[in-house]
Amino acid sequence: MIELSPEVATITMFIGLLIGLFMGHPLAFVLGGVATIIGFIGWGPAIMDMFVNRIFGVMDNYIIVAIPLFLFMAQVLSKAGVAEGIFETVRYMFGPVRGGVAIAVVIVSTLFAACTGITGAACVSMGILALPIMIEYKYNKKIATGCIAGSSSLGILIPPSIMLIVMAEQSGETVGRLFAGAIIPGLILSTLFIIYVLYKCWRHPDYGPALSAEQRASVSGKQLMKMILKGLAPPLILILGVLGTIFAGVATPTEAAGVGAFLSIVLMVAYGKFTWKDLYEAVLQTAKASSMVILILCGATCFTGVFMALGGGDVVSSIVMAAGGKWMSFLVMMLICFVLGMFLDWIAIVMITFPIFIPIAKLLGFDILWFVVAVAVMLQDSFNTPPFGYNLFYLKGVAPPEVSTKDIYLGAIPFWELMELGLIIVCVFPQTVTWLPSILVK
Numbered sequence: 001m002i003e004l005s006p007e008v009a010t011i012t013m014f015i016g017l018l019i020g021l022f023m024g025h026p027l028a029f030v031l032g033g034v035a036t037i038i039g040f041i042g043w044g045p046a047i048m049d050m051f052v053n054r055i056f057g058v059m060d061n062y063i064i065v066a067i068p069l070f071l072f073m074a075q076v077l078s079k080a081g082v083a084e085g086i087f088e089t090v091r092y093m094f095g096p097v098r099g100g101v102a103i104a105v106v107i108v109s110t111l112f113a114a115c116t117g118i119t120g121a122a123c124v125s126m127g128i129l130a131l132p133i134m135i136e137y138k139y140n141k142k143i144a145t146g147c148i149a150g151s152s153s154l155g156i157l158i159p160p161s162i163m164l165i166v167m168a169e170q171s172g173e174t175v176g177r178l179f180a181g182a183i184i185p186g187l188i189l190s191t192l193f194i195i196y197v198l199y200k201c202w203r204h205p206d207y208g209p210a211l212s213a214e215q216r217a218s219v220s221g222k223q224l225m226k227m228i229l230k231g232l233a234p235p236l237i238l239i240l241g242v243l244g245t246i247f248a249g250v251a252t253p254t255e256a257a258g259v260g261a262f263l264s265i266v267l268m269v270a271y272g273k274f275t276w277k278d279l280y281e282a283v284l285q286t287a288k289a290s291s292m293v294i295l296i297l298c299g300a301t302c303f304t305g306v307f308m309a310l311g312g313g314d315v316v317s318s319i320v321m322a323a324g325g326k327w328m329s330f331l332v333m334m335l336i337c338f339v340l341g342m343f344l345d346w347i348a349i350v351m352i353t354f355p356i357f358i359p360i361a362k363l364l365g366f367d368i369l370w371f372v373v374a375v376a377v378m379l380q381d382s383f384n385t386p387p388f389g390y391n392l393f394y395l396k397g398v399a400p401p402e403v404s405t406k407d408i409y410l411g412a413i414p415f416w417e418l419m420e421l422g423l424i425i426v427c428v429f430p431q432t433v434t435w436l437p438s439i440l441v442k
Contacts, residue, residue, distance in 0.1 A: 006310060006312060009307070016034040017031070028299040028300075031302065031348060035303040039051075039309075042306070042310050064169070064294075072282060073242075073261045075121075075281075075285045077238075078121050079268060081271060081273055082235055082267065086107075086231050087108045087130060090108055092227065094107075096211065097198075097210060099201035099207070100208070101208070102139065102197045102208055103194050105126050105130045106193045110158065118155045127398035131144055131403065138209060140206070141404075143200060143208060145407055146414055146415045148395055150415025150419070152383075156376070156380065157186045157189070159180075160256070161179075162293070164178045164179060164376060167354070167376065168372075170351065170354040170355070170358070173368055176440075177437040178376075179243060179246060180436045180437040180441050181373045181436065182433075184432045184436055185426050189380065196415075234267050242259060249441075265279075297347060313355060313356045317360055326364045329360065333357050338378060340353070342382070345390075349382065367430065370434055381419055384419075392405075396408055
């Protein structure tokens, strides 16, 4: 056991974290490994008792049960082809508009986010469905890739977001209030994305050509109405079934997740896509994704325990409070989240920062509901900022050969700048977060 000053412990832990990530090791094991090494050096073998208690606290948390249920719902909806149905419908609805396919991507990603609560499924689905079409229609590659990478990140903000579930557990806020509080900010970001696409395609008509007259004529008004009823109505029923039961006080988030999982299977049957093979694959993928999330939660809680025990929390708190003034401290906290988002998964960011940031936010007099949603808006960036922006890698993995990594990176920049604009709107108008929970959550 070696006596480590809080400053040395803080620097050492984050350097170790970056070294592990750049070596390509999984985040859960990097977090847990750094915690174990620094914990033994700075505290001794007694650190293992703390690890057991903290991991048991994660495993014993009832609200975490909602995560595999929502992940299962996302997997089933992906197998059911919900995204494909919504995309085809919205594509023809906005076909006459310049940038119509890109607008369709944003709308579909917004609806898909409200159905699943995760980003990877939306990014991959839109990359497979929409990107080849936009390339075929001669869309600007940066607009095409940016709208997919940017809008698919809404899955961690718009409920039922699994990130908001973890944030609720860490902040002491209820899941229902966070779900309600995140709806308007999510719609604000979606609207900003659409406005940006419309503006760029208005200034540069060749960036997003409208569908040709022949393509629009291939679907009659009657056919389009049928597509709307078949493609949009069922997902909306699912959204109401999940969120409505929470806001009405009929079900807890975990119970509502069970409702969503059941309705997703019903939807799969109704679309004629149900097979036992697909159900098995959905269960298998859910088990894999849930295991990953739980492992990261366990690694992150051990990392946070050691970090706080060795005085790292006090170091960060002093840096934040030394910024000078309430809003400067808020800005420093957001900048920390932004920088961490370039390297870490949102789970690790929430688990590491919330034990430090939530007490500071309370001390500074911030509304905790508003503060948590503001952090959630900021963490949209974590999926789109290099070097470890997950959506950038998801999209590159399914993109046509003519779309380069550079196209994807440059295309994402305007959209994460729009996310910062969305954060500014939330800060200037806090009612965008606080109003809906005051009338929806019982």
